[in-house]
Amino acid sequence: MGISIEELNSLQIDVLKEIGNIGAGNAATALSKMISKRIDMDVPKVNILEFKNVAELVGGPETEVVGIYFKVNGDITGSIMVLVDKKSAKMLANLLMGRDSNGDDLDEMDLSALQEVGNILSGSYLSSLSTLTNLNLTMSVPSLAIDMAGAIISVPVILFGQVGDRVMLIETDLFEGTYHVKSNFFLIPDEDSFEILLKSLGVF
Amino acid sequence: MIDIVKVGMADLNTTFCPGVLTTLGLGSCVGICLYDPSTKIAGMVHIMLPSSAQIKNNSNEAKFADTGIVKLMTEMIKIGAKRNKLVSKIAGGAQMFNFNDTSEVMRIGLRNVTATKETLKMLNIPLISEDTGGNYGRTIELYSETGILLIKTIGYGTKQI
Numbered sequence: 175m176g177i178s179i180e181e182l183n184s185l186q187i188d189v190l191k192e193i194g195n196i197g198a199g200n201a202a203t204a205l206s207k208m209i210s211k212r213i214d215m216d217v218p219k220v221n222i223l224e225f226k227n228v229a230e231l232v233g234g235p236e237t238e239v240v241g242i243y244f245k246v247n248g249d250i251t252g253s254i255m256v257l258v259d260k261k262s263a264k265m266l267a268n269l270l271m272g273r274d275s276n277g278d279d280l281d282e283m284d285l286s287a288l289q290e291v292g293n294i295l296s297g298s299y300l301s302s303l304s305t306l307t308n309l310n311l312t313m314s315v316p317s318l319a320i321d322m323a324g325a326i327i328s329v330p331v332i333l334f335g336q337v338g339d340r341v342m343l344i345e346t347d348l349f350e351g352t353y354h355v356k357s358n359f360f361l362i363p364d365e366d367s368f369e370i371l372l373k374s375l376g377v378f
Numbered sequence: 379m380i381d382i383v384k385v386g387m388a389d390l391n392t393t394f395c396p397g398v399l400t401t402l403g404l405g406s407c408v409g410i411c412l413y414d415p416s417t418k419i420a421g422m423v424h425i426m427l428p429s430s431a432q433i434k435n436n437s438n439e440a441k442f443a444d445t446g447i448v449k450l451m452t453e454m455i456k457i458g459a460k461r462n463k464l465v466s467k468i469a470g471g472a473q474m475f476n477f478n479d480t481s482e483v484m485r486i487g488l489r490n491v492t493a494t495k496e497t498l499k500m501l502n503i504p505l506i507s508e509d510t511g512g513n514y515g516r517t518i519e520l521y522s523e524t525g526i527l528l529i530k531t532i533g534y535g536t537k538q539i
Contacts, residue, residue: 178435226386235403236517238532243475317475321532324387324403325515328426329474331387332406332486335426338435339388 177368178338179222186377191220193306193375194344197299198359202348204298205291209269209350216347222340228327231345231358232259235324239263240280242292243329245314246300249374250367254296254313255330257343257358260320265353266291280320289316299359307374330360337365382519385409388441390423390450392457399520404470406487408443408494408510409518411467412450412503413525414459420522421459423450427486428493443493451501466503467527467539468494469518471510487511507539 182190198218206213221231229235240263242256258266260278267284268274270291280288293316304311319326334341344359363371372378381397387407393399395418401409404424412421423446427433430442439445455461471491491510498505509516509529519528530536 180435225388229403241474245477314477317477319474319513321405321474322403322515322517324517325405325472325474328387328403328405328407328515332426335388335441336433339438339441 177372179334179340179342180338186372187220187222189372189375189377190342193303194218194220194359196306197302198344198346200298200302201295202346204294205348208294209272211269211350214349216349219345220342221345222342224340225331225335228331228341228343229323231343232257232323235322235327237323238320239323239326240288241319241321241326241329242289242296243317243319244292244296246311247314248311249309250311250363250370252361252363252367253330253333254300254362255360256292256295257323257326257360259356262355262357263288265355269350269353269355285318289318292316292318295357295359299361307371309371309374330362333362333364385422385424387424388426388438390421390440390446390453392419392421392450392453393522394419394457395522397522399522400518402517404516404518405472405474406470406490408468408470408487408490409516410443410447410450410494410498411518411520411527412447412454412459412464413466413520413522414454414463415465415525416460416463417458418522418525419454419457419459420520420525421450421454422518422520423447425490425494428489443490444497447494447497447501447503451503464503465506465525466498467507467520468498468505469509469516469527469529469539472512472514472516474513474515476513509537509539
C-alpha cells in the first residue's frame with residue numbers, strides 16, 4: 175500500500191517543501207522567459223490540508239475555477255494539477271498573449287493559452303524534480319476543466335484519498351506589473367510511487 | 379427559517395422536516411440521498427471512493443460507498459426513519475478531466491456510481507432517480523418536506539429529480 179501524507183515525518187515534509195520551492199521557482203523563470211518580462215514570486219507555501227479546507231483556498235466549493243490536469247509517467251507515475259481561480263486564469267492568459275484585459279470570460283483562445291501555461295509550469299516543475307531525483311519523468315498533454323472548485327478539487331482529493339485524509343499542495347503567487355496570479359499546484363504520486371520518490375530523494 | 383445543513387466531502391448528515399441537506403460542488407464524488415416519506419426524515423452522504431475494502435486507512439465510513447450508505451441508514455433509523463420505507467436518489471460521479479486512455483483512476487466517477495447502486499440494491503433501497511456522469515460539477519439540495527432533490531450546475535442548468 176502507498177504512503178499517506180499523514181505518515182510523512184518532518185524531514186520528508188521539508189524535502190518535499192524544498193522541491194516545491196525549487197520547482198515553483200523554475201516554473202516562474204520559464205514563464206518569465208517565454209513572455210520576456212520580469213516575474214516576481216512570493217516564497218511558495220507548501221500546505222498540507224484536510225480535504226474539507228482545500229476548496230476554501232480558492233473561495234469555497236461553488237467558486238468557478240480552472241483546473242489543468244496532467245498525467246505523469248516514467249520511473250514514477252501520478253498526476254499533476256494546476257488550480258487557478260478564474261480571475262487569475264484570465265490574467266495568465268492575458269500575460270501570455272501580451273494583451274490588456276478584455277472582460278472576465280474565458281474564450282477558446284484563453285483556454286488554449288492556459289493549457290500552454292499549464293504545460294510550462296508543470297513541465298519545468300517536473301524537470302527540476304527529475305534533475306533532483308535522477309528519475310525519468312514524462313508528462314501527458316493537458317486536460318482543462320472550468321467548473322465549481324469542489325468538483326475540480328475532487329479529482330486530486332480522491333487520488334490522495336485512497337491512502338489518507340489530507341492533500342499536499344504548493345501555493346505560488348506570481349506578480350508582473352499590476353498582475354497578481356494565485357496558483358495552486360498539486361503533485362500526486364500514485365500509491366507505490368511515493369515510496370520510490372522519497373527513496374530517490376534519500377529520505378526513506 | 380428553514381435549516382440548511384451542509385454535508386462536506388466524506389461526510390454525512392440527517393435532518394427532520396422541514397430541514398434541507400446540501401452538498402456543494404460534487405465532482406467525481408457521489409451524493410447519496412436517503413428519504414423516508416412516512417416520517418419525512420432525510421439523510422445525505424457524500425462519498426469519495428467505491429469501496430473500503432483494500433484501503434488501509436478506512437476509519438471514516440462516510441468516505442466510501444459501501445460503508446457510507448450503511449452508516450447513513452443506521453443513523454436515520456436511530457432517529458426514527460423506517461427501514462422498509464426508505465427510498466434513494468443519487469447525483470454526481472462526473473469525469474472532470476478527459477483523457478484518451480481512460481485508466482481506472484480517471485473512471486473513478488463511474489466506479490463510484492456503480493458501487494453506490496450495488497450497495498443500494500444489496501440493502502433493498504429503491505433508487506427512484508439519478509443525475510450522474512457527464513463532465514461537470516453539481517451542487518445538490520435535498521428537501522425533507524417533499525423529498526425533492528434539486529441539482530444546480532454551472533452551464534448545464536438546474537433540475538429537480
